[in-house]
Amino acid sequence: MVTMKDIAAHCGVSISAVSLVLNDQHEGRVSVETAARIRQATEDLGYLPNLAARGLRTRQTRTLGLLSDGVASVPFSGQMLAGAQSKAWKEGYVLLLVDMAGNPDMEGPAVRSLLQRSVEGLIVAVDYHREVDLPRLPRPVPQVILGGRPRRGNADWVVPDERAGARAATLHLIDAGHRRIAFCNLIAPAFAIAESLRREGYESALAEAGLGLDESLVVEASEPNASAAREPARRLLRRSDRPTAVFCFSDRLALGFYQVAAELGLQIPRDLSIVGFDNQQNFAENLFPGLTTVQLPHYRMGVRAAEKAIARLQDGGDGPTGHFVSCPLVIRDSVAAPSGRTPKKLTAHR
Known part of the structure; x- marks a missing residue:
């Protein structure tokens, strides 16, 4: 050397x-x-x-730790890590990653390993919007929850603005001329926060447009996959007064509606318009026709989490804060005006 x-x-x-x-x-x-x-x-x-020796002198290692609960092994949400890495590097910080792969027994050893390497701040990343128990730390360092929010404790957090995203999706269908808009929600305890926020956005858009909520147009899937959406889709699409459009909790549930529409001889978007949520990589764009959907802004969430961690190290600041990152609407080919209606100019609502 x-x-x-x-x-x-x-x-x-x-x-x-x-x-x-x-x-x-x-x-x-x-x-x-x-x-x-x-x-x-x-x-x-x-x-x-020797950066370690320099860190001992300056008490600054310019190193952030990232504790991932399965995020690193999922390409879809893995963009959060790419965003955090990019921002940290741009600001002169190195990001050290440990992925627990869904194994809670790894948390203690993983945290100790990161702190032994003198990380100055810790980002805890989860793969969907939920409450998170903060890891117990042997010494205090600033923490940021990425993708969720703390159940209790002192930490900043960064999550997608799912309510606003669902509102934009529903308003997009309303702008296309639809008035009978169904909503296929997911009912699973793990996704309770997202379920609530996405339904709130759907109902908010209906109220904003002066449309009453028809509870018979709200159906539920018990699992986050296409097969769980098919039976609710059949109940809706076999009705004599079937909806002309449906907003789905996720792209996977939207696939179930694509399948049932084909089964019943309905064409998308001529007979049924569909909007999903997530913009799942290599999925939504490969449906035919391409699925209009709301994007989970994973990369920008990662950037924001790194920004918050670095700001805490440099400026301190007041108590913990939360930040909602906007979810853009990605317009493809699954939405059209219903028969007999002329749509407004279709736009992506914020």
Whole structure:
């Protein structure tokens, strides 16, 4: 390993001169020409500074820890990690990742491992919007929950604005001329927060447009997959007064409606318009026709979480805060005006 002593010998200068240059404290103490020779020597000889030793001196390691509860193993939500990594790197921080792969027994050892490496802040990432129990830390560091919110405790949090996203999806169908708009929700305890927020957004859009809520148009799937949506879809689409459009809790549930529409001889979007939620990678765009859907902004959520962690380290600030990241509407080909109606110009609502 190349040391500062090697650099000094190579350049014919003292070790203290090398140290001053490498720590940017040489102005007025080491000539410009000598400083340039020292920097060139570090490149030529492959010198790498000992950041751990520097961290002991400055008490700053510029390292963030990220504890992932299964997020790293799922490409769909893994974009959160990419966003956090990108922002941390841009601000001069390194992100250390440990993924628990859904194994809660790993939490204690994972946290200790990160803290032993002197992380200054901790981001806890989860794969869907839920309440999170903060990990117990042997020493206090700022924490940010990414993708969920703390059940209790002192931590900032970053989540998708699912209520606003569902509202935008429903208003998009209303703008297309639809008045009988069904909603297929997911009823599963793990997704209780998302279920509530997405239904609130649906109802809010109906009220905003002066449309009453017809409870008979609200159906539920018991599992987050297409097969669980097929029976609710049949009940809706076999009605003599069937809806002309449906907003689905997720892209997976929307697939169930695609399948039942084909089974009943209905064409999308001529006979039935459909909007999903999630914009699941390599899924929504590959349905035929392409599914109009609401995007979960995983990358931007990761960026925001890293921003919050770094801001806590640099500025401190008041008590913990939450941040909702907007969910954009991704318009494809699954929405059209119902028969006999002329739509407004279709727009992506915020």
